[in-house]
Amino acid sequence: MKNGLKVAVIGGGSSYTPELIEGFIERHEEFPVQELFLVDINEGKEKLETIGELARRMIQKGGVPIHLTLTFDREEAIKGADFVITQLRIGMLEARSRDERIPLRYQCIGQETTGAGGFAKALRTIPVILDICRDIAKYAPEAFLINFTNPAGVVTEAVNKYSTVKVIGLCNLPINTRKQLAEYFNVESGEIEIEMAGINHLNWTTKIRVKNKDVTDSFLNGEADLKGFNMNNIPDLEWNRDFLRALGALPCGYHRYYYKEDEVLKHQLEQLQETGTRADEVKKVEAALFKRYQDPNLSIKPPELAQRGGAFYSEAAVNIMSSIYNNKKDIQTVNVQNNGILSCLPETASIEVNCMIDRQGAHPIQLTTKIDARIRGLLQMVKAYEELTIEAAVHGDYSMGLLALTTHPLVKSASVAEKILQDILDENKTFLPQFFSKSKTV
Amino acid sequence: MKNGLKVAVIGGGSSYTPELIEGFIERHEEFPVQELFLVDINEGKEKLETIGELARRMIQKGGVPIHLTLTFDREEAIKGADFVITQLRIGMLEARSRDERIPLRYQCIGQETTGAGGFAKALRTIPVILDICRDIAKYAPEAFLINFTNPAGVVTEAVNKYSTVKVIGLCNLPINTRKQLAEYFNVESGEIEIEMAGINHLNWTTKIRVKNKDVTDSFLNGEADLKGFNMNNIPDLEWNRDFLRALGALPCGYHRYYYKEDEVLKHQLEQLQETGTRADEVKKVEAALFKRYQDPNLSIKPPELAQRGGAFYSEAAVNIMSSIYNNKKDIQTVNVQNNGILSCLPETASIEVNCMIDRQGAHPIQLTTKIDARIRGLLQMVKAYEELTIEAAVHGDYSMGLLALTTHPLVKSASVAEKILQDILDENKTFLPQFFSKSKTV
Amino acid sequence: MKNGLKVAVIGGGSSYTPELIEGFIERHEEFPVQELFLVDINEGKEKLETIGELARRMIQKGGVPIHLTLTFDREEAIKGADFVITQLRIGMLEARSRDERIPLRYQCIGQETTGAGGFAKALRTIPVILDICRDIAKYAPEAFLINFTNPAGVVTEAVNKYSTVKVIGLCNLPINTRKQLAEYFNVESGEIEIEMAGINHLNWTTKIRVKNKDVTDSFLNGEADLKGFNMNNIPDLEWNRDFLRALGALPCGYHRYYYKEDEVLKHQLEQLQETGTRADEVKKVEAALFKRYQDPNLSIKPPELAQRGGAFYSEAAVNIMSSIYNNKKDIQTVNVQNNGILSCLPETASIEVNCMIDRQGAHPIQLTTKIDARIRGLLQMVKAYEELTIEAAVHGDYSMGLLALTTHPLVKSASVAEKILQDILDENKTFLPQFFSKSKTV
Amino acid sequence: MKNGLKVAVIGGGSSYTPELIEGFIERHEEFPVQELFLVDINEGKEKLETIGELARRMIQKGGVPIHLTLTFDREEAIKGADFVITQLRIGMLEARSRDERIPLRYQCIGQETTGAGGFAKALRTIPVILDICRDIAKYAPEAFLINFTNPAGVVTEAVNKYSTVKVIGLCNLPINTRKQLAEYFNVESGEIEIEMAGINHLNWTTKIRVKNKDVTDSFLNGEADLKGFNMNNIPDLEWNRDFLRALGALPCGYHRYYYKEDEVLKHQLEQLQETGTRADEVKKVEAALFKRYQDPNLSIKPPELAQRGGAFYSEAAVNIMSSIYNNKKDIQTVNVQNNGILSCLPETASIEVNCMIDRQGAHPIQLTTKIDARIRGLLQMVKAYEELTIEAAVHGDYSMGLLALTTHPLVKSASVAEKILQDILDENKTFLPQFFSKSKTV
Ligand SMILES: [Mn+2]
Ligand SMILES: [Mn+2]
Ligand SMILES: [Mn+2]
Ligand SMILES: [Mn+2]
Incomplete structure (x- = not known):
């Protein structure tokens, strides 16, 4: 990695981008982005431009020498990049809304990343990410792909299985869990150490240490309520x-879909009647956000973004890239290939566990607790689902x-x-060519 | 094994026993039972006597030199036995009826061996079987325990984990599948070869050969309906x-509970309103059967027994015992310890696969199909449930x-x-001392 | 498999072929070979003709309807065959003699199939066998390859890794062990049951039962000497x-090379001085044999063949082919792919263990003893050597x-x-094109 | 861990102790030892006193508040310790000398930690270490055992298998390899990153990075000689x-015993004639050292100690303890339990790989290279030897x-x-009670 750091953000027009920009500005000293490319597709032109202008204002106000480029040319953006960030949403919120409604039609939980909703999203997303990987392999073979696109674990596994690109799957759940525990215990976030085991959005915290003291049992046996140990899109049961x-x-948080399936389903069916799905809510939030972004006087990330979800998204993203860039060898919880760390899952599975991060990427650390x-x-069954989903998505099977x-x-x-x-299939025809065209992708 | 074969049947008062007696008579030449002990508990005295008298009449009519003993003394029955057969039902059909009703109360499938019903049965049964094993280890350490008691796979695994007794778990599903395929293809049962993979009551037939020809794909792709590929207590969806x-x-057949959960549940809830649970039906069948058994002129297995279920139960039982006795080295599908045959399950799991049967017992054969x-x-998730159930049952946890x-x-x-x-727990207090007494078993 | 059985013997001019012919004649009823092709290369014309004429006389005397064809056209021989037997020796006994001498030059044991000698043989043999496999895949895709060519385990593994052909590796060591034990215990061979675990020429007998009684411990602890528990080309230490x-x-027997390395080496070095290598001896035996074969009055397998080694070679060969042909489901010890049977070896390793033989081939049976x-x-180290040897042989690496x-x-x-x-490499230039030509095989 | 750090050194009278004392003094700020106990057995009284007095002089000169206690009461030393260091030598150099001579008698390499010599040392050492562990479990259950005693990998595995004590096995080879590479590349030691894989004294460096650049291939393909990539007791072939x-x-370095067995053996046999074994040399070095230690004017570690071997012993020891004490989460290469990191070895094997060190101990990091x-x-064969050695040592088998x-x-x-x-056995009677007494340990 040379000094002139280049980062390409694919799906640059996302409402989350200001979050990321803020991180690049605040931590510019340790992670000195020089070239920042925001890429999007033509359909997202307007949003990309809104975001781009806000980003420029933020950079200017931040006073950091980041050179920003907006583009629709993915190849240009990727060429020579050190990091490629994918945060795209195929079919946009319209597709998500369909993903959430279809399962509910059959009395099954409808959710963006979990269950049948996450399955539909995976079918749409995986071929596009693999296509991006072909560009990375060609134009920036040494780059790390930092994938935020959900279902992040499934996407990571698909990249590891069908591409040579170095990928790390990222989710803000682990960082949020640390923050929530810090708040619960009323300590600094750095005084919390946790061991996480599982896969993306199905991750158990098996050890909790506060100021070097193991409090796992006392915490689990505690009396205080656990409101807030959750992501803000999941009913807080x-x-x-x-x-x-x-x-x-x-x-x-996502475990509620499994361990409280009946209650969540009831909740979702009621909500559907009253206010529609989460996607419908989010659409309104997004519309308001983009309106806000257009304000030429706005040159910081507006506080309203917090309602969108994605808390600490930026922190998670800069953490991982900076640790790679600076060869920090610190511990972060990200999605990587298993290779024996969770012996109950296939070697090629993606898992979400504590990793040591250095210049070479993310290296899982042996667990200190036995996964019994x-x-x-549950873990194995959901992983089997994920493996089948990848095969379906890649081969249109x-x-x-x-x-x-x-x-x-x-x-x-x-x-x-x-x-x-x-x-x-009926409602995603345009997004699933692998199922409809004669010549299948692979 | 000396020539004077001794067999002990624990739960001898079961309505299935005439089935077994018929087998011992018909195949006496190859499997010359000399001493047959039917054991039961005091509460089952009346049934044991009814069965015992019928058995005597059958043996006499059959003209075979089987010496029959009825007893309540388990030790006497086990001492020096070559085979111990367990076919007991703790709490009798009353308990089964409760097992089937409780889950339905919460919109979950209620079934004798699968799901929460099978769980309750396992809690009641495992400690008793392990107690029997302590007797076998002491009084007949070389004996094989042939366990029919459900959940047969869970019981087999519990014995392998918590006892040194040689155990084989038996179910009539594999033999029925062969018979059903023979009927479907209109060939002799001996012309059907199948490969089965999985665990008890969750078993996939992964290869079918008819007269040495692999017909798996054509069968699965066929058009004819598959009525009858089922056990007779499962809705034939x-x-x-x-x-x-x-x-x-x-x-x-049992896969219908999983793959057709919604339909089966609907069916069960309707049935519950109309006719009660399967246990309630069976109670009536049993009452009629025992009435029939009491007829002093009856000296054969009455045809009505077929309605009770347990088709080919006797054939399966004599098959396994005779192959051991005669060192036949033929292939039968029974429940044994895994040890790497199904690499996706723990080494110590019980599995139900094709085995070569010889004097030393049942030896699984490597599968020719990869379990993907x-x-x-589903297999792994249900097996994890089984492991936890065994721990709960043994430790009252x-x-x-x-x-x-x-x-x-x-x-x-x-x-x-x-x-x-x-x-x-509330409805099984007397049967679950491990959960209620201070001094836990094991 | 249709009724008109076709067998192709590649390396038909081998001195062992009369052994095989005798088997085909004696067991023609159960294994009715109709078409028998003996193939060889042009260099072996003379030997093939001698063998062919003897075979014809034997068949005629035997009075069985085997139609014999001698040919140099491998494709013709393989086309539509049910079984292809490979018993070839690349470089003939000259090459073996070199294989045995080279290691001794450096104070290492020189042996045809074990150690550096076996390595050289593998380098010469594997590419030729894989070439034959390409023909089988094309002209007889349903045929079984019965490979006798040494090192048989390594060759079997190479075929499984680099070809789709169904292969079974055969060695006469297991059948000889059974015979030797039968003699030791003075019982019929059929009264001996053994469990073997390991790989070809490195195989431990872990269980011995005589007339259904486990005598393993008493045998190992016995006092009688164990002369004769060996192959007749290994010093009987x-x-x-x-x-x-x-x-x-x-x-x-081959374990003596490892467990008695020092004594065997000493023995070999002395022998080398006195009489040359084993290959040199064998050359004389072979010359005499072929002379004998040429006798137009000879129409049986001559007793002198026994000195050549290969005892029960024919029995082993017909056993495996007849059990496949007749779907016998009996137990034989042959070389097949591991897939979890020996959990300490890779899934893809070839292993030599007890298998159930049916129409689909050889299916390993779970071991009853734990390999500790x-x-x-030793097993793992030699297997690692074998894996590396295959890579070297296939890629000329x-x-x-x-x-x-x-x-x-x-x-x-x-x-x-x-x-x-x-x-x-220097002494095998003409036989190792993969190491010398620019365009490598794969 | 409270602030008043207590360290117990068992085998405190070792000539290496001044090395350790120097480390405690130099790094007192980051690792503030408050109570330091040097324990030894009565037979080592004189040496312990010499070392103790030197240590006192060094501490005084160093001006650090370490309170030093010399004792023969192991319990007192261990009670409440944070770290227990074992650096004992059962039978002293006399026993080592015998260990090195016996194998040479039979033309086998004689070495303190490898081969038959290491085997003898393991037999003597393991029971004593397990006895110490019983004390630790009783008097300081939270303490870490930092074991330097050779064979360090075997001892670590024995402790993990037969004790509940938290153990880390330490060797100075990894730190020396880093230093040697730094010298070779003429960079700071901190600019070298290596990945090590294997077990103690059989460890491969599979990746080398200098200033963040992977130089593994160029290094291995290099031309410069590799003198010095060795430990100073191994012939530098x-x-x-x-x-x-x-x-x-x-x-x-220790790989030379395997990969250059013939040359090393020749060298050792010659050396034996000329100057005796390495133990004999070391005895002279030690005698001179102790003489030097007695000098009341000496209050630093004398430079002569370097000849004794054990370079960077102190640095390795303080590194690991300080990283635990300070929860540093840095990377060090130590001996820990496998649990799937090296999938070719048993779960319970001790392995020597890169670990992340924190307050909870040493946590292996997933390897980035596949061990093929x-x-x-070689790795598996030596590990099998180690497993058998532990069983022999513990059970006197x-x-x-x-x-x-x-x-x-x-x-x-x-x-x-x-x-x-x-x-x-003959030459170690007094040190191997487990083989000679009636009542076996464990
Ligand atoms: Mn997420
Ligand atoms: Mn059943
Ligand atoms: Mn052989
Ligand atoms: Mn060392």
Whole structure:
């Protein structure tokens, strides 16, 4: 890595980009981005320009020498980049809204990244990411792909299986868990150490240490309520203490979809009647946000962005890139290839665990807790779903898709899987050429 | 094994026993039982006597030199036995009826061996079987335990983990599958060869050969309906051909609980209103059967027994014992320890696969088909449930029980698991001393 | 498999062929060979004709309807064959003689199939076998390749890794061990059951049962000498009883090269001075044999063939082919792919263990004894050598060859490995095009 | 860990102790030892006193508040310790001298930690270390055992298998390799990053980065000689470049015993005639050293200690303890339990790999290079030897000992193993009670 750091952001027109820009400005000293490319597709021209102008104002106000380029030419953006960040959304919020509605039609949980919704998103997303990888392999073979695009674990595994690009999958859940624990224990975030085990959006915190003291058991056995140990798009249903004790680990927010399936489903069906899906809400938030972004006097990340979700997204992103850039050898929880760390999962699975980050990338650290049957069952079943989903997405394989959905714990039966799959294919025709064109991608 | 074969049947008063007696008579030449002990508990005195008298009449009519003893003294029955058969039902059909009702209360499938019902049965059964094993280890250490008691796979694994007794778990599903395929293809049963992979009551037929020809694909892709590929206590819902093709294997009857969860649940809830649970039906069948058995003129297995289920139970039992006795080295599908045959499951898991049977027992044969993610996900999740269930049953461990139920794909959430577990404990107090007494077993 | 059985023997001019012919004649009823092709290369014309004429006389005398064809056209021989037998020797006994001399030059054991000698043989043989496999895949894709060519385990693994042909590796050591045990215990061969674990020519007998009684421990602890538990080309050094007891298994004859390395080396160096290598002896035996074969009055396998080695070669060969042909499902010890049976070796390794033989081939049976560190260390090291050897042989890779030899326990050091490898390459130029031509095979 | 750090050094009378004292003084700020206990046995009273007095002078001169206690009461020393360091030598240099002579008697390499010599040392050492562990478990259960005692990998594995004490095995080879590479590349030691894979004294450097640049290939393919890439007790035989290239990794010094067995053996046999074994040399060095230590004017570590070996011993020791104490999360190469990091070795094996060091101990990091057959064979065989050695040492099991030696690549045959084992037992009677007393340990 030479000194003149180049970063390409694919999906640069995303409402999250100001978050990222803020991070690049605030931590410019340790992570001196010189060339920043925001790329998007033609359909996103307007949004890209709004974001681009805001970014320019932010950079100027920040007084840092970042040279910003807006472009629709992916090749130009990637060429010689040190880091490529993918934060795209194929089909935009319209597609997400469909993803969330289809499963609910069949009394199954509808969610952007989990269950049948995440499956549909994976089908749309994986071929595009693999296409980007072909460009990276060609124009910036040494670059790291930092993938935020959901389902981030599935995408990471697909890249590892079908590309030679160095990829790290990133989610803000681990950093949020640390922050939430810091708040709970009323200490600095740096005084919290946790061990996480699992896969993206299905991740158990198996050890918690506060100021070097192991508090895992006392925390799990505690009495205080656990409001807030969650992501802000998931109904904040309380964990039962008997269950936490039995589990011996803190589940992540997304675990509510599995461990509280009935309640969440009830909640979603009610919400659907009243206010529509989460995507519908988000659309309104986004519309307001972009309006706000257009204000020529705005030259900071506006506080309203926090409502959008994605808390600490920027911090997570700059953390990983700066640790690589500076060969920091610190510990971060990211998505990487398994290779024996979780012996109950295939060697080629993507997993989300504590990693040591250095110039060569993210290196998982051996777990200190044994993943036993309490965690293993659900983990293996969801991973099998993910493997099948990748095969379906890459090869446009209907059978694999049907089995992927049938295997998912949140899809009630093979018959329901069939109906959901049909709806997904029908409502995503333009985004799933691999299922409809004669000449399949691979 | 000396020539004077001794067999002890624990739970001798079962309505299935005449089935077994018939087998011992018909195949006396190849499997010359000399001493046959039917053991039961005092509460089953009346049934044991009814069965015992019928058995005597059958033996006499059969003209074979089997010496029959009825007893309540387990030690006497086991001492020096070559085979010990366990076919007991702790709590009798009353308990089964409760097992089937409790889950339905919470919109979960209620079934004797699968899901929360099978869990309750495992809690009641495992400690008793391990107690029997202590007797076998002491009084007949060379004997084989042939376990029919459900959940047969879980019981087999518990014995392998917590006892030194040589155990083989037996189910009539594999033999029925062969018979059903023979009927479908209109050939002799001996002309059907199948490869089965999985665990008890969750077993996929991954290869079918008819007269030495591999017909797996053509069978799965076929058009004819698959009525009858089922056990007679499971709603006979048709498999969708797209799904079979995608799966690449023939699921077993019990798979309907998973792959058709919504339909089966609906069916069960309706049935519950109309006729009660399966246990309630069986109670009536049994009452009629025992009435029939009492007829002093009856000296054969009455045809009515067929309605009770357990088709080919006797054939399966004599097959395995005779192959051991005669060192036959033939192939049968039974439950044994894994040790690397299904690499996606723990070494110590019980699995149900094709085995070569010789004097030393049942030896699994390497599979010729790779178990991929299509099968792996569900299999691993249910196996994790089984492991947790064994720990709960052996140690009377509430937490493990809660996690076992939460892990089971047919239990909707941790909250539901908690309610079901509470009901199971409340309604089985007398049968679950390990959860209620101070001094725990093991 | 249709009824008109076709068998192709590649290397038909081998002195062993009459052994095979005898088997085809004697067991024609159960294994009715209709078309028998003996193929050889032009250089072996004379020998092929001698063998062919003897075979014809034997068939005629035997009175069986085997139609015999001699040919140099491999394609013709393979086309539509049910079984292809490979028993070729690249470079003939001259090459073997060099293989045995080179290592001795550097104070390392020189042997045809083990150590550096076997390495050289593998380099010459593997590309030819893979070439034959390309023909089989094209002209007889359903045929079984029954490979006798040494090193048989390495060749089997190479075929499994670099070809789609169904291969079974065959060695007469397992059948000889059974015969030797039968003689030792003075029982019929069928009354001996053994469990073998390991790889070709490095195979431990871990269980011995005589008339259904486990005699393993008493045999290992016995006092009687073990002369004759050996192959007739290996110095018959006695096993120390303390060592056998400690090992807990009966080593095979070839184990003497490892466990008695110093004594065997001393023996070989002396022998080299006196009578030359084993190859030199064999050359004389062969010359006499072919002279004998030419006798137009000879129409049976002459007893002198026994001195050549290869005892029960024919029985082993017909056993495996007949069990496949007749779907016998009996137990034989052959070389197949591992897939988890020996968990200490790679999934793709060839192993030599008890298999159930049916129409689909050879299916390993789960071992009843755990392979612990006592056996594991040597086994893993030799298997690593084999893997490296295959890579060297297939790719003509000098580095892999150097590491293969360095890894072999019978090669004293990396420096010695280098010298031996150089000598092997120098003395085998015409047989190792993969190392010398520009365009490498793969 | 409270602030008043307590360290107990068992084998405090060792000539290496001044090395350690120097480290405690120089790095007192970051690792503020408050209580330092040097323990030894009565037989070592004189040496302990000499060392103790020198230590006091050094501490005084250093001006640090370390409170030093000399004692023969192990319990007192261990009670409440934060770190227990074991650097003992059962039987002292006399025993080492015998260990080195016995194998040479049978033409096998004689070495303190490798081969039959290391085996004898393990037999003497393991029971004593396990006895110390019983004290630690009782009197300082939270303490880390930092074990320097050789064979350090075997001892670490024995502690992990037979004790609950937290142990880290330490060797100065990894730190020396870094220093040697720094010198070779003429950079600071901190500019060298290496990945090491293997086990103690059989460790391959699979990746070398200098100033963030991967130079592994160019280094291995280089022309410069590699004198000095060695430990100073091993004959400095040059690595052949073809071999290094083929191996794809830098072997450690001890690899010369395997890869250059013939040359090293020749060297040792010559040396034995001329100057005796390494132990004999060391005895002279030690005598001179202790004489020097007695000088009341000496209050620093004398430069002569460097000749003794053990370079950077102190740095390695303080590094690991300080990183634990300060929760540094830096990378060090130490001996820990495997658990899937090297998938070719058992889960319970000790391995020597890069670890992240924090307050909880040493956590192995996933390797970035795949350990293939080139490394695997030797590694697995030596590990099998180690496992057998532990069983022999713990249980006083002759058979396991015989197999351990037979399995070791440097022992020529089972017959030689038997002779060596007999000699070891004969010459170590007083140190091997587990083999001679009726009541076995454990
Ligand atoms: Mn996320
Ligand atoms: Mn059953
Ligand atoms: Mn052979
Ligand atoms: Mn060392």
